[in-house]
Amino acid sequence: MSDDTDFVALYNELGLDAECSMLHFKHAYRRRVMQLHPDHQRQPADVARLQRLNRMYAAALDFHRTHGRLPGASRPTPAAADEDAGATPFVDTLAPAPTPAFVTPGRAWTRESESANDIEIDAGPAPVTGFPRRRRYLLMLALLALALYWWGAQKTSTPSLDPAGPGDAVSPGLGAPDLSLRLAVGMDHPQARRILGDPESEHAARWDYGPSWVEFRCGKVTGWYSSPLRPLKVDEESAHAATAEVPHC
Incomplete structure (x- = not known):
């Protein structure tokens, strides 16, 4: 089984099984795309994993169009559009559903645009518009820690005339006893x-x-x-x- 048709890995990636509905299948896929896309800010992007997910998802859709069911399902899987009329809409209870990353900015999302973007998803790296504020703070803290460490080392190696001070740290050649x-x-x-x-x-x-x-x-x-x-x-x-x-x- 190639990576593109490893449907067991696809279901594990989405947290579903082969008997799920197409509506749940597509919602789980979009939610996973959000987590792996480079624009996602809550965790590092995984472009290679996202591209593999896209290929497996496209292969599953081709299988459904040919056989009328998802790979591994024991019964026909109705299309997502057929379930919308009588089924309760799927609500993500784990996290608020943000705007899909593959919808063009400034364009209203519709079911037609969803169908057109099921397979073609730009997984390339997003342009960097600025250094994240959190990383800036971490860098400043690291520089401050290095400066404090250097200052402490210089202070320890400085000769002291105080008998109670660090007398053993007097540098050689300054007239200190051996x-x-x-x-x-x-x-x-x-x-x-x-x-x-x-x-x-x-x-x-x-x-x-x-x-x-x-x-x-x-x-x-x-x-x-x-x-x-x-x-x-x-x-x-x-x-x-x-x-x-x-x-x-």
Whole structure:
């Protein structure tokens, strides 16, 4: 079955079955065209899907003209014009029925114009007359967010003389002290305390931090053990140079 005669997909697209009336069939088709047409503002247009819907709809109308029923129907399907006299007009309860997109602007809709436009529907993209207001607002918000992000990054990287301010963010080369964030071999007691904090148990040659510990000799760090249960902020690479860097008392 080709795409043009895939009537199961057509009925699924329109939300109908093969036993529906022609009046409901045409109303459902026009409502679906509204949703897929490029002029529709409530959701993005799908031109390829609309063109395929047009071909399947035209094939269904040809089948009805030849066999007197819709494809897959078990009984004859009366034409939409025959039902208008005695049947209750179909009312769309889901959404207000706007003017069909395929009716020429400024021209009153009639049933003759409906028949003439059943198959030939211009599905090409509509000319863009202006940038939608909603997209303009979204673009302005995105630019504002980028400006705020850039301003915050510049503020964070600006040196501060306030002791309570972001002192660690001082740019190198401005005379700021070199504040190490990890313990290294050869550091003294004040540096170790600033990085690791106060130990749980403190001795001249060893500080204990729970299962972890740091060893000292002559007031300088000589080594450590960083337990996975309480890891220490240490420089693992400096441990390999412990013999060369640790001074002798």
